[in-house]
Amino acid sequence: VRRAKKGETLLTLDDVERKLDSEMLMITDSAGLIAIAGVIGGGDSEVTETTTNVLLESANFEFLNNRRTSQVLKLRTEASERFGKQIDPEGTLQAALRAALLMVENGSGTLEKIAGDLYPRPKETVSLELDPFYVERLLGIKISADQISEILNSLEFKVSGKNILKITVPSHRMDIRIPADLVEEIIRIYGYENLPSTLLDDELPPQHSNQKLEGTERVRDILVASGMDEIITYSMMDPMDEARLRLENDVDFAKFVPLKNPLTQERSHLRRSLLPGALHTAHANLRFLDKVVMFEVGSVFHPQKGKKLPEEPQRLSMLMCGLRNSQSWLEETEGTYDFFDLKGVLEHFLSALHIEGIEWKKSRELPCHPGRCVQILVNGKELGFSGELHPKIRSAFELPEQAVCIAELDLDLIIKLGIENHQMDFISNFTPIFEDLAFVMDSSLPVEAITPVILQTGKPLLRKATLFDVYEGEQVDEGKRSLAYSLTFQANDRTLTDEEVGNIRNKIVKRLQHEFRATLRA
Incomplete structure (x- = not known):
């Protein structure tokens, strides 16, 4: 057994030429390299039909070296898994004999x-002293003490002494190093069910709520009650997935937190968004x-300049795609999910959390389809976005040719x-x-700007x-459209008179005329 020399290579059993470094242990003979110790054998030592x-050859190796070699070579084998978890060196010769007998049989x-x-x-024998009073x-x-001795003897420990027990630990029990480990073994055999139930003999300490945890659980409960399924995806991702969301071919790796020792190239960096994981899950x-119909809550990771640790804001993602109703003998509305289905879920979700001041602002930002995307604001603060996935991005993630409705929101702001109560x-x-009331105004004016003004003017x-009707046609001028609203007036302490309602109506008409040049349609 020796260390590999820098630049040495070995053709392993899987027919791959592997480059070795000076930290890797090798099994050798006079002819050269035979195997990478504790990981994989060489091709020259393979058993064939002839x-x-x-x-x-049976051996035992330092387990940390085996783990390092396996990770550097990106090669996980049954041998590396076993040696990486530590194996009893005393069983080396027994294992070789057992293998030989199986070959004979x-x-x-x-x-x-x-x-x-x-x-x-040789491995040092572990000896411990155990006081029954400590148990x-x-x-x-x-x-x-007799019960303790009986239990430990049944587990192949050697026990001697009476008042203070002297115990020799079997070599294969590498998890036993202190007296408390022995107590765990004793109660495991004695039976946890034989421990009597006792109450705390003290007052409970002051209880402090965890707003972040409780808020996240509340979000989960609302969305599950809305018929959505929760998913949990990997925090590690391929940065190219993020580039696909932006219809880009290159990746700015400075925006990502890299993993020092990734398992695969597809899990090489920490995610900046929850959407790639949701899209891959939808594809599968x-x-x-x-x-x-699914959602995910989780952290994303943004590197901070000059700081060792990244920022870890929490995000909420949603995705809806497919048939609105499952196939059934009932005559139900056909069609697939669209933007308004997801908008309805979002409105119910925000309403259940009693978040007010929501504004839906038209947007054209990727990864959404142009013209089918909204930016969601709360009292002027950006909460997130929602829309239909861009067709090119949908194709990049190999999703079917139908509307894929997505949303990603700032979960920290939602909880706040x-x-x-x-x-x-x-x-x-x-x-x-x-x-x-029906108003005629420029067709370029967004409805999202009109409705809040009506509500604000008519308060309280x-x-x-x-809004129950939108009309563009012969009865209105070109470039104009009619918006018809159903208004509900009510007081807490009296029945409103026609005069009171008329005053409010006039205020609304005048303000819309002043701000939007709207006219009341006859």
């Missing part, structure tokens, strides 16, 4: 009774399902703004008054303003 003589071999054993530094102090019950599931609004006993007696 092999007649087999020399068995199953391979019609003949065993030559010749063996050599090189053991330059009683840890467990809270009294177990006699849509092969077998006719729809996916969400109101847990919401004060319910007073429910009036008085009859509401309903009116419909205007309770609701719902």
Whole structure:
């Protein structure tokens, strides 16, 4: 056994020429390299149909070196997994003999009774002392010294002494190093069910709530109740997935947190967004399902200049794709999910958290389809975005040719703004008054700018303003459109008069005329 020389190579059993470094242990003979110690054998030592003589070599290696070699070579084998978890060196010769006997029994071999054993530094025997009173102090019950001896002897420990037990640990029990380890073995055999139940003999310490944890659980509960499935994806990703979301061919690696020792190239950096994981999950599931409706909560990682650790904001992603209704004998509305299905889920979600001041602002940002994307604002602060995935990005992730509705929101801001103990609004006993008003205005004006102005002008007696009709045609001028609103007026302490409602209506009409040059349609 020796260290590899820098630049040496070895053709291994999997027919791969592997480059070695000076830290790797090698099994050799006079002819050269035979195997990478504890990882994989060399091609020259492979057993074939013409092999007649087999020399068995059994060894034990320092487990950290095996782990390092396996990771550097990016090669995980059964041998590296076993040696990487530490193996009892005392079993080396026994293992070789057992393998030889199996070859005799199953391979019609003949065993030559010749063996050599090189053991330059025998493993030290671990001996511990155990006081039965120590066992009683840890467990809270009294177990006699005879019971302790019987239990440990059944586990192949050698026990001597009476008051203070002297215990020799078997070589294969490398997890036993202190008396507390012995107590664990004793109670494991004695039976945890035999421990009596006891109550705390003290007052509970002051309880402190964890807003982040409780808020995240509340978000999960609302979305699951909305019919969505939670997914959990890897925090590690391929930076090219992020580039695909931006329709780019190059990656700016300075924006990512790299892993020093990645398992695969597809898991080489920490994610900056939850969407790639959601898109890959959708791709995997849509092969077998006719729809996916899912969400994920998790951290993303942004490197901070001049700081060792990255920023780890929490995000919430949602994805809806596929048939709106599963196949059934019932006559239901056909079609696939679109932007408004996801918008409905988002509106219910934000309403359940009692977050007010929501603004839906048209956007054209990737990864969304141009014209089918909105930026979501809360009191002027950006909460996230929602929309339909861009067709080119959909193709890059090999998704079916149908609308893929996505959203990604700032979960930290949601938890901060969400109101847990919401004060319910007073429910009036008085009859509401309903009116419909239609306004003619420029077709370029967004509805999202009109509705808040109507509600603000009619406060506090205007309770609701719902757009129920949009008309463009012969009855309005070119470049104009008609927006029809259903208005609900109500007071908490009285029935409103026609005069009161008329005053509010006039205020709304005048303000829309002033700000948007809107006219009341007859």
